[in-house]
Amino acid sequence: MHVDWQPVILTLKLASVTTLTLMLIGTPVAWWLARTRHWLKQPLASVVALPLVLPPTVLGFYLLVLLGPNGPVGRLTESLGLGTLPFTFGGLVTASVIYSLPFAVQPLQNAFEALGDRPLEVAATLRASPWDRFISVAVPLARPGFLTAAVLSFAHTVGEFGVVLMIGGNIPGETKVLSIAIYDHVETLEYGQAHILSAGMIGFAFLVLLALYLANGRVGRADR
Amino acid sequence: MAGIEARFNLAQGDFSLDVSLGLPGRGVTVFFGQSGSGKTTLLRCFAGLERADGHLVVDGESWQDGARFLPVHRRPIAYVFQEPSLFPHLSVRGNLEYGFKRLAAKERKVGLDEAVQWLGIGPLLGRGPDRLSGGERQRVAIARALLTSPRLLLMDEPLSALDHRSKAEILPYLEKLHDSLAIPLLYVTHSPDEVAHLADHLVVMAAGRALASGPLTETLARLDLPIPMGEDTGVVLEARVAERDRKWHLARAEFPGGSLWVRDIGIAVGGAIRVRVLARDVSLSLEHHEGTSILNLLQARVEAMADEGHPAARLVRVRIGETPLVARLTARSAHNLALEPGKPIWVQIKSVAVIE
Numbered sequence: 001m002h003v004d005w006q007p008v009i010l011t012l013k014l015a016s017v018t019t020l021t022l023m024l025i026g027t028p029v030a031w032w033l034a035r036t037r038h039w040l041k042q043p044l045a046s047v048v049a050l051p052l053v054l055p056p057t058v059l060g061f062y063l064l065v066l067l068g069p070n071g072p073v074g075r076l077t078e079s080l081g082l083g084t085l086p087f088t089f090g091g092l093v094t095a096s097v098i099y100s101l102p103f104a105v106q107p108l109q110n111a112f113e114a115l116g117d118r119p120l121e122v123a124a125t126l127r128a129s130p131w132d133r134f135i136s137v138a139v140p141l142a143r144p145g146f147l148t149a150a151v152l153s154f155a156h157t158v159g160e161f162g163v164v165l166m167i168g169g170n171i172p173g174e175t176k177v178l179s180i181a182i183y184d185h186v187e188t189l190e191y192g193q194a195h196i197l198s199a200g201m202i203g204f205a206f207l208v209l210l211a212l213y214l215a216n217g218r219v220g221r222a223d224r
Numbered sequence: 225m226a227g228i229e230a231r232f233n234l235a236q237g238d239f240s241l242d243v244s245l246g247l248p249g250r251g252v253t254v255f256f257g258q259s260g261s262g263k264t265t266l267l268r269c270f271a272g273l274e275r276a277d278g279h280l281v282v283d284g285e286s287w288q289d290g291a292r293f294l295p296v297h298r299r300p301i302a303y304v305f306q307e308p309s310l311f312p313h314l315s316v317r318g319n320l321e322y323g324f325k326r327l328a329a330k331e332r333k334v335g336l337d338e339a340v341q342w343l344g345i346g347p348l349l350g351r352g353p354d355r356l357s358g359g360e361r362q363r364v365a366i367a368r369a370l371l372t373s374p375r376l377l378l379m380d381e382p383l384s385a386l387d388h389r390s391k392a393e394i395l396p397y398l399e400k401l402h403d404s405l406a407i408p409l410l411y412v413t414h415s416p417d418e419v420a421h422l423a424d425h426l427v428v429m430a431a432g433r434a435l436a437s438g439p440l441t442e443t444l445a446r447l448d449l450p451i452p453m454g455e456d457t458g459v460v461l462e463a464r465v466a467e468r469d470r471k472w473h474l475a476r477a478e479f480p481g482g483s484l485w486v487r488d489i490g491i492a493v494g495g496a497i498r499v500r501v502l503a504r505d506v507s508l509s510l511e512h513h514e515g516t517s518i519l520n521l522l523q524a525r526v527e528a529m530a531d532e533g534h535p536a537a538r539l540v541r542v543r544i545g546e547t548p549l550v551a552r553l554t555a556r557s558a559h560n561l562a563l564e565p566g567k568p569i570w571v572q573i574k575s576v577a578v579i580e
Binding site for chain 1: 271273295296297301302303305307309311312313322323326327368369372
């Protein structure tokens with residue numbers, strides 16, 4: 001039976017780029033949320049958590065409006081000669097980053113909060129500058145948090161559907177990811193194809209989560 | 225200019241720290257007080273871990289003054305926390321090297337091998353911190369601190385998180401530090417025992433204020449301080465061994481103004497010896513008694529008296545030459561002896577503990 005690998009490759013590419021972007025954006029956000037006593041902490045934490053409770057269609061709808069040719073962000077990207085983001089791979093990445101933000105920020109924030117002040121204070125008394133303390137103490141001690149954040153961001157992006165449908169549409173090779181392809185197959189009653197992709201997704205999700213739990217279990221034991 | 229000049233002002237909720245101190249440029253200064261007295265907060269101000277208002281000058285170098293504030297990692301300090309706080313992701317060696325690596329080569333005055341040998345942690349180097357006992361961890365933490373070649377060493381109750389055996393294991397290392405360290409050590413504790421073993425200079429803290437700051441013996445002999453010492457009330461004398469009586473295994477510990485016979489613990493004539501005389505072991509008498517089992521009878525003058533907790537008890541400070549002692553009497557005895565400042569008196573000391 002012929003399997004169309006294009007959606008699979010596109011999905012993995014989207015999830016990788018999204019995860020990388022999320023690690024870069026989520027780490028400073030999580031660090032700030034974990035260590036600040038600023039009044040903006042709770043409001044920002046709530047904004048970050050919004051994608052957890054909103055239907056993906058709501059998110060997708062507003063992103064479409066914002067990023068579209070008549071939206072403020074859309075006008076900006078057009079005036080910069082970048083065109084508009086909806087129905088492009090770039091638009092999918094943007095939407096995925098926002099949609100998966102809590103899955104990256106929350107594990108990191110928890111890990112940074114669990115550190116407490118002490119290890120960083122010790123490092124400071126041992127002559128480490130703030131940036132040095134972050135790299136040499138906070139990152140290694142928060143490793144399980146980074147692992148969880150990366151795996152959840154990746155897996156959550158692989159599994160998204162509603163936001164993609166709203167902002168990405170169904171363009172083969174550009175925005176047609178796995179979940180959309182499965183939907184297409186079911187719509188056209190190609191159950192065989194749908195089975196292959198769906199079963200593959202289940203297997204993939206299980207393996208990813210198993211690997212995560214095993215890795216974090218080992219780290220937990222080593223720290224004790 | 226040797227020495228430490230510090231003034232700190234800090235408000236944290238309903239606690240406030242307001243301290244102004246001049247401390248000696250070497251030896252051990254102990255911040256003593258009950259929990260909540262602000263002694264740890266004060267120590268953190270020296271490290272720059274708390275951003276207090278005020279100023280701090282160490283050996284003529286300003287670390288903090290007005291808006292100028294040297295951040296923690298730029299202060300040449302070392303800090304030993306109450307819990308050893310070793311980095312769990314690094315081996316013992318990795319922990320030791322953490323601060324050491326961050327010094328410029330010419331600033332490294334303490335070598336890795338030296339510190340390892342000093343604290344007897346050679347066999348532990350390859351292990352992870354999770355495979356050390358509490359005492360071993362604190363020894364590694366002390367070595368890690370010393371390896372930053374600090375100009376000021378800060379220790380926050382380094383023994384209080386340890387069990388009795390580990391305490392006994394660490395104390396000799398701290399005494400060794402006390403004897404050979406050329407830099408000042410500021411040491412926080414609520415234990416009168418640690419004061420007796422380690423302090424040269426004593427700062428008594430209560431409610432965020434320094435109630436007293438002075439040389440150990442004189443500060444311990446003050447009767448006007450609410451030092452909550454209870455049965456540990458008494459003085460510690462820094463003396464020298466003047467002679468040894470080999471037959472009876474005794475040594476004569478000489479201090480300015482007199483001497484005491486104490487147990488000979490093998491310190492050579494001329495060596496320093498630290499002895500502790502508790503107020504409950506000192507009694508006073510108007511006459512010189514012959515035929516008593518008490519070995520140490522000394523002539524003194526009454527200097528001051530104070531109530532102590534219970535109305536039946538009185539504390540009396542007497543002075544032998546330049547050296548003060550504190551005696552605990554019943555109020556009735558004090559009345560019967562008609563004690564008053566300036567009165568000559570015989571001091572009988574039932575027992576003397578040799579500390580070091």
